Amino acid sequence: MPLQAITLVILALPAAGSAALGLGALKVPRRLVQVVGPGTVWVAFLCSLVLFMDQFANGGKPHDFTYWTWLSSGALQVPVDLFVDRLSVFMCLVVTGVGGLIVTYSNGYMEHETDGSYARFFCYMDLFITSMLLLVLAGNLVLLIVGWAGVGLSSYLLIGFFYWRWSAVVAARKAFVMNVIGDVGMILGTFVLFAAYHSVTYRGIFAALPRTDSPLLELAAFLFLVGAVAKSAQLPLHTWLPDAMEGPTPVSALIHAATMVTAGVYLVGRLHPVYDLAWAAHGAVALIGAVTALFAASIAIVQTDIKRVLAYSTMSQIGYMFLAVGVGAYAAGFFHLMAHAFFKALLFLGAGNVIHAMNDEQDMRRYGGLWGQMRGTSICFLVGSLSLAGIIPFVGFWSKEVVLGDAFSKPDPSGFPQAMWAIGFATAVLTGFYTGRMWWMAFAGRPSPERPVSRPHEAQAVMMVPVVVLAVLSTVGGFLQINAGFHPGWKLIEDWLTPTFGPLPWQARDLEYFPTAATLLLAGLAFWPIADAFYRRRVWSVWSERLPFLQRLLERKYYLDELYDLLFVRPMDAAAESGDHLLEAPVIDAAPTGVAMTARGSAGILSLAENGLFRTYVLVMLGAALVGLVILLVVRG
Numbered sequence: 311m312p313l314q315a316i317t318l319v320i321l322a323l324p325a326a327g328s329a330a331l332g333l334g335a336l337k338v339p340r341r342l343v344q345v346v347g348p349g350t351v352w353v354a355f356l357c358s359l360v361l362f363m364d365q366f367a368n369g370g371k372p373h374d375f376t377y378w379t380w381l382s383s384g385a386l387q388v389p390v391d392l393f394v395d396r397l398s399v400f401m402c403l404v405v406t407g408v409g410g411l412i413v414t415y416s417n418g419y420m421e422h423e424t425d426g427s428y429a430r431f432f433c434y435m436d437l438f439i440t441s442m443l444l445l446v447l448a449g450n451l452v453l454l455i456v457g458w459a460g461v462g463l464s465s466y467l468l469i470g471f472f473y474w475r476w477s478a479v480v481a482a483r484k485a486f487v488m489n490v491i492g493d494v495g496m497i498l499g500t501f502v503l504f505a506a507y508h509s510v511t512y513r514g515i516f517a518a519l520p521r522t523d524s525p526l527l528e529l530a531a532f533l534f535l536v537g538a539v540a541k542s543a544q545l546p547l548h549t550w551l552p553d554a555m556e557g558p559t560p561v562s563a564l565i566h567a568a569t570m571v572t573a574g575v576y577l578v579g580r581l582h583p584v585y586d587l588a589w590a591a592h593g594a595v596a597l598i599g600a601v602t603a604l605f606a607a608s609i610a611i612v613q614t615d616i617k618r619v620l621a622y623s624t625m626s627q628i629g630y631m632f633l634a635v636g637v638g639a640y641a642a643g644f645f646h647l648m649a650h651a652f653f654k655a656l657l658f659l660g661a662g663n664v665i666h667a668m669n670d671e672q673d674m675r676r677y678g679g680l681w682g683q684m685r686g687t688s689i690c691f692l693v694g695s696l697s698l699a700g701i702i703p704f705v706g707f708w709s710k711e712v713v714l715g716d717a718f719s720k721p722d723p724s725g726f727p728q729a730m731w732a733i734g735f736a737t738a739v740l741t742g743f744y745t746g747r748m749w750w751m752a753f754a755g756r757p758s759p760e761r762p763v764s765r766p767h768e769a770q771a772v773m774m775v776p777v778v779v780l781a782v783l784s785t786v787g788g789f790l791q792i793n794a795g796f797h798p799g800w801k802l803i804e805d806w807l808t809p810t811f812g813p814l815p816w817q818a819r820d821l822e823y824f825p826t827a828a829t830l831l832l833a834g835l836a837f838w839p840i841a842d843a844f845y846r847r848r849v850w851s852v853w854s855e856r857l858p859f860l861q862r863l864l865e866r867k868y869y870l871d872e873l874y875d876l877l878f879v880r881p882m883d884a885a886a887e888s889g890d891h892l893l894e895a896p897v898i899d900a901a902p903t904g905v906a907m908t909a910r911g912s913a914g915i916l917s918l919a920e921n922g923l924f925r926t927y928v929l930v931m932l933g934a935a936l937v938g939l940v941i942l943l944v945v946r947g
Contacts, residue, residue, distance in 0.1 A: 313364055314375040317392050320357045320402060321443050323350040328436035331429045338429050347432030348413040351439050355406035361399045370396050370809025374449050374513060381452075385508045391449035393512060397810040400644065401446040401576055408568035408651045409439050411776040415659050416560040418773040419666060431471060435564065438464035442569045446576060450511040451500040454580075458496060458537065461570050462489040468565070469557040481553035488550040492540025499533030502526055503584075516583045523587050531584050531591030534577060538595075542574030542628045544602045549871055551625055555617040559665060562617055563658035566624040568651040575631040575647055579640050582811060592636060593726065596717075599632020600733040605868070607740040611747065612864040615672045616661050619748050623698060624654060626737060630713050633734055637727045639716035640811040641804035642709075645791055648803070649709035652787050653697035656780035660691035663773060664752070667766035674748060679757035684768050688753050690781040695749045697784045699742040699837045702830060708788030710738065711826050718825055720816050735829055742833030746841025754842070 311319075327350035331338060338346075365371075372395035381388035413435050420431050441460030448454040462485075470482030504510050506526045507518035520527070538544075543551035551571070555562055565571060578585055578595055585592040606625035613619045627650045634643030664680065664687060665672055681688045697706035714734050720727040757764070768774070792799040804814065866872070 313361070313373065313394075314377075316357050316360050317373075317375055317394055317447065318377065320354045320361075320406075321392075321440060321447065323354050323357075324436045324440040324443065326350065328433050328440060331433035331436065334429070338425075340425055340428060343425075343429045343432055344417045347436060348410055348417065350436060351406055351410040351413050354439070354443065355403070355410050358399065358402040358406050361394055362403060365394070365396050365399050372396075372809075374511075376449075386504070386510070388450060388452045388510060390453065391511070392447045393449035394447070395810055396806055397576075397579060397644070398446050400648075400807065402443060404568050404572075404648055404651050405439065405442050405446065408655050408780075409442075409564060411779060412560050412563045412567070412655060412659065413439070415563075415662070415773050415776040416558075418770050419560055419662055420558065427471075431468075431558070434464055434467045434471065435560075438468060438564060438569065442573070445573055449513075451496075451503065451515075452510050454577075455493070455496050455500065458541070458573065459493055461541070461573060462486060462493065465489070465554070465565055465570055468561040469554045471557055471561065475556065478556040481550075481556040485550040485554055488547050489540050491547060492537040495533045495536025495540070499530045499537070502530040502533060506530070512580070519583055519587060521587075523589055527584060528588045528590055531581075531588035532594070534581060534584075535591055535595060535598075538574030538577045538632075539598060540574075541577075542571045542632070543625050544574065544598050544629065544632060545605060546870070548602065548606070548625055549867075549874065552618050552621045552867075555615070555621055559617065559658060559662035562621070563655050563662070566621065566658060567655035571624060571628050572631070572647050572651070575628065575635060575643055578632070578635045579644060579811070582635075582640055585635075586638070592638070594636075596633050596636025596726075596730050599629040599634075599636055600730045600737075601629070602626070603629030603633065603737040604733050604740070605629075607737045607744065609864050609867050610744040611740065612861060613744075614675055616664070616674050616677075616748065616752060617658070617672055619674075619744065620654065620657050620661060623741065623745070624650075626741065627654070627698075629737070630710060630734060633717060633730050634713040637717050637720055637730060639713065639720070639814065641801075641807045641814065642712040642716045644807060645803040646709040646713050649697070649705040649784075649787060652780055652783040653694045653704070653706055656690060656694035656777060656784050657698065659773070659777050659780065660687050660694060663687040663769040663777065664691075664766070666769060666773070667763060669762045671762045674751045676758045676760045676762065677752040678755045678761065680753045680766065683757075683766055686768055686774060687777065690777045691753065692749065693781045693784050695745050696837070699745045700738055700829065700833045701742075701837065703785070703788060705784050705786075705788035707830065708792055711829065712791060714738070714829060715826060716814065731825070735825065738829045739832045739836050742836030743841050746837035747844070749837075750842045 327346045331343060331346060372393065374391055374393050376389045376391040378390050379387065380390050413432070416431065416435065420428055423431065438461065441457050441464050443457075445454060445457030445461060448457055466482045466486040469485050470478050472478045500510060503515055506524075507515050509515050509518060536547075540547040551566075554565060557565075585595065603626045606622045606629065610619050610622035610626065613622060627646070631643045631646050631650070634640070634646060664677065664684065667684065668677070671677075693704065697704035700707045700710045702708075714731055717727045717731040717734065722728075769777070790802045791804060863869070
């Protein structure tokens with residue numbers, strides 16, 4: 311099969327699976343749903359491997375496959391084209407590989423749903439994968455926006471899957487509104503680039519870019535950053551992500567690990583020629599990422615819902631990726647993207663095993679003692695936790711240290727990259743602490759007396775196998791690139807992405823050994839024994855008991871939800887209510903009502919003449935003739 315057709319198949323298969331399951335949701339046998347749902351994603355993964363082999367063989371030469379012209383009007387030419395280079399292939403492998411494991415896991419997790427809901431769930435999951443694949447394979451900004459909007463739509467459907475829960479409906483609506491704000495930024499950014507460079511294709515835009523920064527370029531870059539911030543849940547458009555936990559746990563894994571929240575990182579990477587010139591917007595990417603990383607890590611310290619801890623850790627780790635691409639270390643950012651897909655999917659699916667065994671209880675304070683009762687899940691969750699905390703030799707250590715090492719080593723007279731490194735370093739220590747807290751509270755010690763199940767059961771094979779595979783990937787995946795603070799080493803991810811981004815313009819310093827060692831040591835101590843001493847052994851009084859104001863501040867997430875409610879939600883509600891009283895009722899509603907009443911009254915008056923008497927009709931006819939005669943005389947005169 312030609313490479314052009316294989317690329318199209320990667321999109322067509324999950325799309326066809328979604329359509330088939332959606333149209334036949336009430337008729338498709340459950341066994342067939344279990345095959346079609348994950349099966350189309352796995353075939354797309356195999357096709358992505360074909361693209362990987364082609365890119366490996368041809369040295370990274372990109373392909374721009376154009377299938378037909380969608381829109382053609384003057385200078386505006388929008389082809390339906392798919393762009394295959396090493397970055398898009400990398401993303402396809404992550405999306406379909408990790409996504410395939412998550413969709414397979416869903417076969418067991420969602421088994422208690424009715425047949426119609428079961429098929430509907432996999433319809434949405436395949437639609438989500440299709441939209442994400444279109445996003446990463448699109449060869450122009452218009453197709454990118456279509457995939458971008460598709461991801462937003464499918465996330466809305468998945469977060470609100472349990473539509474009979476009011477909390478799920480509100481969470482889905484919140485995610486949709488936040489993402490639409492980003493969509494507007496994307497559309498306006500595309501308009502700016504088209505107005506400036508008369509193209510919407512990547513190749514056309516990149517070829518027309520000036521050699522220096524310009525106001526239009528900065529404007530476009532900032533507008534695209536709005537889209538990236540909204541989709542990746544970075545400050546200040548982040549509040550939708552924790553609420554997205556209302557969806558089923560496999561949905562949380564898919565949104566948080568390999569797909570939706572990484573779209574913003576991909577966008578900055580794909581538009582790197584724009585951001586390399588737009589220095590102010592590029593610096594803003596790093597600053598937003600670093601601040602979000604620290605902000606989210608601090609909130610995670612006080613969360614008691616295991617999925618919300620993981621949600622805030624996702625915001626924090628995406629912040630690391632923004633930090634990396636914001637300082638120009640693109641390969642480091644995408645290495646951490648891959649590593650995060652491994653260990654965060656592992657953590658969410660491991661949490662899903664526990665939640666499933668605990669009758670949907672998500673409060674970690676009601677767990678405890680799971681190490682002795684769910685040993686397989688406990689070991690895998692520990693692997694994911696150590697990787698999240700950045701403990702050697704797990705994948706999170708290698709990827710996080712590439713990010714921090716490249717930022718620390720970048721020469722810059724302003725010291726901006728080193729300032730970003732300092733924030734990342736503090737975040738790494740906090741990450742070790744809240745991850746350790748999560749582990750010791752949920753899995754160690756004695757079972758909580760409030761636990762809903764005294765003897766929880768281990769997950770079935772269809773759920774356990776993806777978890778074990780992800781645990782293996784989280785253990786050995788870091789050896790793809792081991793140059794973080796250790797020289798010499800190999801850099802397979804960086805070498806793979808070099809044809810797209812070019813080589814890193816600076817070399818790591820020998821001094822990088824020291825921050826690497828310090829980060830590892832402090833994060834390890836924060837994970838154990840400090841978190842253990844605080845939350846299991848209670849050697850010291852828990853800090854929240856001594857600083858209740860700080861506890862409340864973090865529990866209320868710095869009161870940003872309340873601030874947004876005060877600044878935006880309440881004024882809009884008040885404006886809507888005023889419009890209803892001042893415009894809707896007296897004008898918009900009254901206008902058709904008034905017309906109807908006038909017509910009815912006129913008809914009532916005219917009906918008086920229709921009494922069945924011949925003389926009445928003659929008089930009406932003569933009267934009408936006289937009126938017509940008068941009008942005629944007036945007009946001619």
